[in-house]
Amino acid sequence: MINSIVILGIQWGDEGKGKIVDLLSENSNYVVRYQGGNNAGHTLLVNKKKTVLHLIPSCVLHKDVIAVLGNGVVVSLTDLVNEIVSLKKKGIFIQNRLILSSSIPLIFEYHIKLDKARECNLLNKSVIGTTHKGIGPAYEDKISRRAIRINDLYYSDYFYKILKKNVKYYNFTLKNLYQTKTVDFKKIFNKTMIAFKKVKHMIQDVSCLLNNKIDKNKKIIFEGAQGSLLDIDHGTYPYVSSSNSSIGGVITGTGVGIKKIKYILGVSKTYCTRVGNGPFPTEIFDDMSKYLCKKGKEFGTTTGRKRRIGWLDLFLLKKMILINSLSGLCLTKMDVLDFLPEIKICIKYLDKNSNQEISSYPMTIQSWKNIIPVYKIFKGWNKSTRGITSFAELPIEAQHYINYIQSFLNISIDLISTGPNRHETIIISKFLKKFIK
Missing domain, CATH: 3.40.440.10 (Adenylosuccinate Synthetase, subunit A, domain 1)
Structure with a gap:
């Protein structure tokens, strides 16, 4: 079969x-x-x-x-x-029939901002034409071993620490390389933890x-x-x-x-x-x-x-x-x-x-x-x-x-x-x- x-x-x-x-x-x-x-x-x-x-x-x-x-x-x-x-x-009720891998890498606001900054930069003559959803930068983090995965959120202290490190890295890039607005670490942390509580039961x-x-x-x-x-x-x-x-x-x-x-x-x-x-x-x-x-x-x-x-x-x-x-x-x-x-x-x-x-x-x-x-x-x-x-x-x-x-x-x-x-x-x-x- x-x-x-x-x-x-x-x-x-x-x-x-x-x-x-x-x-x-x-x-x-x-x-x-x-x-x-x-x-x-x-x-x-x-x-x-x-x-x-x-x-x-x-x-x-x-x-x-x-x-x-x-x-x-x-x-x-x-x-x-x-x-x-x-x-x-x-x-359409999906919350009790949706399963998420515990190893899923997460997309954050800084990924989206970087994606948009790259695509909208007037000096960049070879734009790909992305959807501005932060997908590419999120995969880059995965390959660079910098990604935050969904199972990291079970340990809020650890998540707090690595998110702060990532925000610092991306804010430096956004400010100094692309001259664009930075992101707020605490807002991202709080927003993510609220969303995590809503999907926590789906992780396997x-x-x-x-x-x-x-x-x-x-x-x-x-x-x-x-x-x-x-x-x-x-x-x-x-x-x-x-x-x-x-x-x-x-x-x-x-x-x-x-x-x-x-x-x-x-x-x-x-x-x-x-x-x-x-x-x-x-x-x-x-x-x-x-x-x-x-x-x-x-x-x-x-x-x-x-x-x-x-x-x-x-x-x-x-x-x-x-x-x-x-x-x-x-x-x-x-x-x-x-x-x-x-x-x-x-x-x-x-x-x-x-x-x-x-x-x-x-x-x-x-x-x-x-x-x-x-x-x-x-x-x-x-x-x-x-x-x-x-x-x-x-x-x-x-x-x-x-x-x-x-x-x-x-x-x-x-x-x-x-x-x-x-x-x-x-x-x-x-x-x-x-x-x-």
């Missing part, structure tokens, strides 16, 4: 993972976030009601499913408490919990945030997130061994989007970009920023399929392509200097600049696919488009999303049909 699956994005995030997790988690026992922070934004649309999540996994609408935040997630306790309260106001050893539950055949979904092209190691560096948003993040971010991961579903839009700066070989700059942006409602869930739009890039997907050892693929936003006269797919790159085909994944900013995308053009379909739940009911042109992607990438397309609502989905994989039941 396959009882543990991973759902992760294989573009630059915003692929629609939240809807897929919500759909597949209906009869699951646990849904686990393993990296990122509240820079993620998952939107769920059920019965015309929209629920937006940032930290809490996308299973909250199923009252019997337990949500888990692993040690690979960085957490602002105040933002977490605010999200719990916000859900409660909507009649997540690694032991999950390994034990997998051994007992409980159904577990590992939910990715961001996308693999934003992975700190394998993404379009340096325009990436600060964590491993590819498959490796599951293992290090939860403490669950690799042999216990049985199925990995990669999620991709039928086109591409990206928020922030960085390479984007298939980006569109004409009226088609405006059309797809409007129809696909391509605005960042966390930031509200307009997303950059481009055609589907199979060269990049091949690389992401390889590094993530994907079992199957999910295509989302099929309906956004409805009524287009033609649709493009990038099938290879050429070097603009030599006009030779590029065989290896570009790893430097300079190498990305030398890319010319080569497209295959498909005839569009003059029919709505919105809400279709059977592959056979799709227009023949849409079937041809999907079959080509499947053949080119040499991977099965197991799910197709035909709209934002939970059940506007074509489930092809027999395994996934069984997993839901």
Whole structure:
């Protein structure tokens, strides 16, 4: 029995993972976030009601499913408490079915201030385009062995001491390097302890919990945030997130061994989007970009920023399929392509200097600049696919488009999303049909 699956994005995030997790988690026992922070934004649309999540996994609408935040997630306790309260106001009660790893590193006000100072500094010509949530600086503290983890808060005297040391370090940096306002140590301490009391009962050893539950055949979904092209190691560096948003993040971010991961579903839009700066070989700059942006409602869930739009890039997907050892693929936003006269797919790159085909994944900013995308053009379909739940009911042109992607990438397309609502989905994989039941 396959009882543990991973759902992760294989573009630059915003692929629609939240809807897929919500759909597949209906009869699951646990849904686990393993990296990122509240820079993620998952939107769920059920019965015309929209629920937006940032930290809490996308299973909250199923009252019997337990949500888990692993040690690979960085957490602002105040933002977490605010999200719990916000859900409660909507009649969604999560406080007794949310588990936090005892090793979670915390985000503080000084992380957020530093993040904003870096991005807004007029002298910085190479801004990444972060969400200003303090995620990067929090991960920096983790690597520098300066992080304050949630289990440190059990010992208030110790927490007081190390927080004071960190505030002193960050205030010096904020004042002298960025000429910006500093933070108040006592306010941070008091605010954090108040929030800690509200979540203290949720803290557990997540690694032991999950390994034990997998051994007992409980159904577990590992939910990715961001996308693999934003992975700190394998993404379009340096325009990436600060964590491993590819498959490796599951293992290090939860403490669950690799042999216990049985199925990995990669999620991709039928086109591409990206928020922030960085390479984007298939980006569109004409009226088609405006059309797809409007129809696909391509605005960042966390930031509200307009997303950059481009055609589907199979060269990049091949690389992401390889590094993530994907079992199957999910295509989302099929309906956004409805009524287009033609649709493009990038099938290879050429070097603009030599006009030779590029065989290896570009790893430097300079190498990305030398890319010319080569497209295959498909005839569009003059029919709505919105809400279709059977592959056979799709227009023949849409079937041809999907079959080509499947053949080119040499991977099965197991799910197709035909709209934002939970059940506007074509489930092809027999395994996934069984997993839901």
